[in-house]
Amino acid sequence: MLPAAGSRALARLVGMPSADFASDVWSRAPLLTRGADLPRDFSDLFGADAVDELVARRALRTPFARMAKEGSTLPERQFTLGGGVGAGIGDQLSEDRVLREFASGATLVLQALHRSWAPVQDFAADLADELGHPVQVNAYVTPPQNQGFADHYDVHDVFVLQVAGEKRWRIRPPVLEAPLRDQPWEQHRAAVEQAATAEPLIEETLRPGDCLYLPRGYLHSATALGGTSIHLTMGVHTWTRRHLVDALVGRVTARLADDVEARRSLPIAPGRSGSSELGFDDDAEVVRTLVAKALHDITVDEVVDALRPTVRAAQRAEPFGVLDQVERAQGPDDAAVAWRVRRHLAAHWEGDGDSVTLVSRVGRLVVGADDRDAVAEVLDGIRDPAELDPELRRRLALAGLLVPVDVRGA
Known part of the structure; x- marks a missing residue:
């Protein structure tokens, strides 16, 4: 499955028409695009303030974070701690322990940001929608002159978005072309270590605003240069x-x-x-x-x-506020609320006869045969939800299929 032409999130990552990326680059070859050739940098998605917020105030637990140094992952106890009275779970990030390890050269990895940081969540969902493949996002925060991980390959494609600082990347050809998810690099450790001694195919420094695309299987390692390096890795878990x-x-x-x-x-x-x-x-x-x-x-x-x-x-539907949804759907001025179809539903119909079932990422909803065409037209963007029978519209809203037009991501 290839990226669709005319995509928007993808346009922020590659300095070429989406159709050209799909035909010439996707799953075939690395692509480094400099910030000067992209619409804008990535500071609106993430940055140092976001790192500090997540570490100190969000009570993140493993596996939403890990730390690594000189190619090895640190034991969780070295950077986690209980949260005190009422929050005594022992695997929460401790800013004091993170500070100690980071100051000694360890890389902090904040994982699954597509679930925990709203700007990244929205962007990743848009990118996944455009590519037709699930997307996960990690942030790698590396102190100056340090390397978190040795040469390895990923079993998913990645877009590397340099947010802050500089990082020197070394890219080498695959030892296993297009590896599957059950073929990690550890199964080919000797071949990877041998290949890592060869001259890199690409050796470049990424600066803020630059983006590097790597198909799965390409060997890579990176070293932070002056200043703390922060980059987002958008992992595309391709359907094969x-x-x-x-x-x-x-x-x-x-x-x-x-x-x-x-x-x-x-x-x-x-x-x-x-x-x-x-x-x-x-x-x-x-x-x-x-x-x-x-x-x-x-x-x-x-x-x-x-x-x-x-x-x-493999993906969640667009997020929304539960209490706000209930209040607007059940309030006396429901007719005054402007509704739209919730994004990323992946909906389809099952069954026939007097009733059919709408199956989506938010569950199953039985719809009467008389209402099927109207609901289908709303989902397809042919009909405005305002034209629906009020009770049917309320039912769709309470099922999580419609959201107010002014929610985040509209």
């Missing part, structure tokens, strides 16, 4: 053909569970447990035939439907 393979295999397994021939016991075979000849050949051929027939009968739509739950679970 392997995901479709897994969905297809799951459908085959489910279909064969309904086939009595696939359920039959294998014949008695005295001595099988002590022999190198298992005697499965004839039955294995029967199974091959059954699987081949199931593969022939399964449609493309069935495979896509099998993957839908995984796709829905």
Whole structure:
């Protein structure tokens, strides 16, 4: 799946038309884009003040943070502590311990910022929507002249957004092209360490406003130069053909569970447990035939439907204020509220007849057949929610499918 043309978040990260990025760069090659060639820097998304806020005042717990030094991850107890009376959980970030480790050269990694920091949350959701792939975001805060991690590769694509300071990056070709999520670099440690001795394919310094794109598999390491370096890593967890393979295999397994021939016991075979000849050949051929027939009968739509739950679970719908939502939906002036469709719902219809079910990231909602077309037109942007029957509109709002137009992200 390639990025869509005309994207907006992507335009902040690459200095070329989105269609060119999709056809020439995406999943194929690294791309370094200087800040001078981008619309603006990334200071609106994150910065030093955000780091201090998250560390000192948000009671972040592991695994929302970790620290690393000289290629090794530090034990959690070295930078966490209980929060005192009423908040005694012991794995909360301690600014005092973080300070001690950071001052001695450790890198602070603030993880899953797409859940904990609103500007990053909104941007990551937009980017994921445009790419069609889930996005997670970490911040790497590295003291001057230090390196948090040794050469390694990621099993997801990344956009590196330099926010503050400078960092020297060294990029080398993959030792395993397009690695899957269950093929981390540790499985190829010797090859990675050997490859890290070769001359880099790219060796450049990232400065505030610069953006580096790396497809999964490319080896990389980075060292902070003068001043504290802060960068955001936007990890794009790409959907791959392997995901479709897994969905297809799951459908085959489910279909064969309904086939009595696939359920039959294998014949008695005295001595099988002590022999190198298992005697499965004839039955294995029967199974091959059954699987081949199931593969022939399964449609493309069935495979896509099998993957839908995984796709829905990989991202959250747009956030909103619960109390504000209830007050506006149930208030006497509901008709005066301007509503819009909540973003990132990933909704589709199931069933037919007198009622159908709208399935989305926020749950399942049964809709009467008479209302289906109206709701579908609202979701597709053809009809304004104001045109809906008030009770139906209220129901959609309380189900989290509509939000007021003035909520964040509108």
